[in-house]
Amino acid sequence: xxxxxxxxxxxxxxxxxxxxxxxxxxxxxxxxxxxxxxxxxxxxxxxxxxxxxxxxxxxxxxxxxxxxxxxxxxxxxxxxxxxxxxxxxxxxxxxxxxxxxxxxxxxxxxxxxxxxxxxxxxxxxxxxxxxxxxxxxxxxxxxxxxxxxxxxxxxxxxxxxxxxxxxxx
Numbered sequence: 001x002x003x004x005x006x007x008x009x010x011x012x013x014x015x016x017x018x019x020x021x022x023x024x025x026x027x028x029x030x031x032x033x034x035x036x037x038x039x040x041x042x043x044x045x046x047x048x049x050x051x052x053x054x055x056x057x058x059x060x061x062x063x064x065x066x067x068x069x070x071x072x073x074x075x076x077x078x079x080x081x082x083x084x085x086x087x088x089x090x091x092x093x094x095x096x097x098x099x100x101x102x103x104x105x106x107x108x109x110x111x112x113x114x115x116x117x118x119x120x121x122x123x124x125x126x127x128x129x130x131x132x133x134x135x136x137x138x139x140x141x142x143x144x145x146x147x148x149x150x151x152x153x154x155x156x157x158x159x160x161x162x163x164x165x166x167x168x169x
Contacts, residue, residue, distance in 0.1 A: 001026075001136035006128045009070030009089050013096035016070070016089040017044040018166040020098060022140040027116045027133055035116070038138065041102035043149050044164040045086075047095050052155035055095035065124050066095035073133065075113075075123040082110035083118050087127065087135075101150075104168070143169040 001024060009016060020039050027035045045053035054063045054076070065074045066088055074086040074097050086097040099109060106112050113119075116133070127134050146163035153160050 001138075003128065004135045004137060006069075006071045006126075009087060009127065010091060011070065011089060013044040013046050013089040013098055014164070016087070017042040017098045017164070018144050020087070020100070020135070021144055021166055021168045022138050022142040024136045024138050025100070025103070025116075025133070026136055028131060029117065037103035037105060037112075037115075038140070038168075039100060039102075039135070040104045040168040041100075041107075042166045043099040043101055044166070045097050045099065046164070047090075050155075051159045052149060052152040053095070053097070056155075059095075063095060066097055067093050068124075070096075071127050073122050073125045073127060073130070075118060075120055077120070078110075083113040083120070084109050085113050085116070085118050085122075101165070145169055 020042050023039050025037050025039055048055050055066050059067055065072055068088055069092045070089040072088040074088050076084050078084055085100045088097050090096040101109050106115050145167050147165045148161050149165050
């Protein structure tokens with residue numbers, strides 16, 4: 001399996017999010033165990049103009065990772081108990097990220113990070129250099145459908161209804 005190049009992530013989130021479907025996420029644990037999962041659902045968050053994106057509030061301590069060049073891991077905690085796994089996309093200072101929502105065998109971003117043992121220590125890690133977490137290409141022929149993003153009613157109807165959730169069929 002070939003690890004995705006850094007250039008894969010240095011593109012617009014609306015290209016990267018669907019292109020991640022069918023790719024293999026690899027998690028290596030300190031004891032040598034390795035787990036592999038096929039990415040089956042993603043959501044795109046597209047910069048400061050996207051009111052559902054954390055970067056809509058601008059550069060903060062929380063969002064500073066999103067302002068890095070694509071290929072970095074952005075992890076944050078919701079509801080005080082679930083870590084969310086995101087991959088930064090686009091060029092430096094253009095804050096975009098893809099939320100990894102599901103694998104073919106694990107549904108839900110909270111379950112996904114629990115299965116992977118993801119926590120804040122992954123925040124800022126570079127996918128092209130990490131020995132713990134990375135994404136590999138896969139030769140699967142895939143079919144994709146889109147849907148509105150989930151749980152972002154606070155952003156307003158226009159942003160909540162964007163078909164920026166990508167699902168492997």
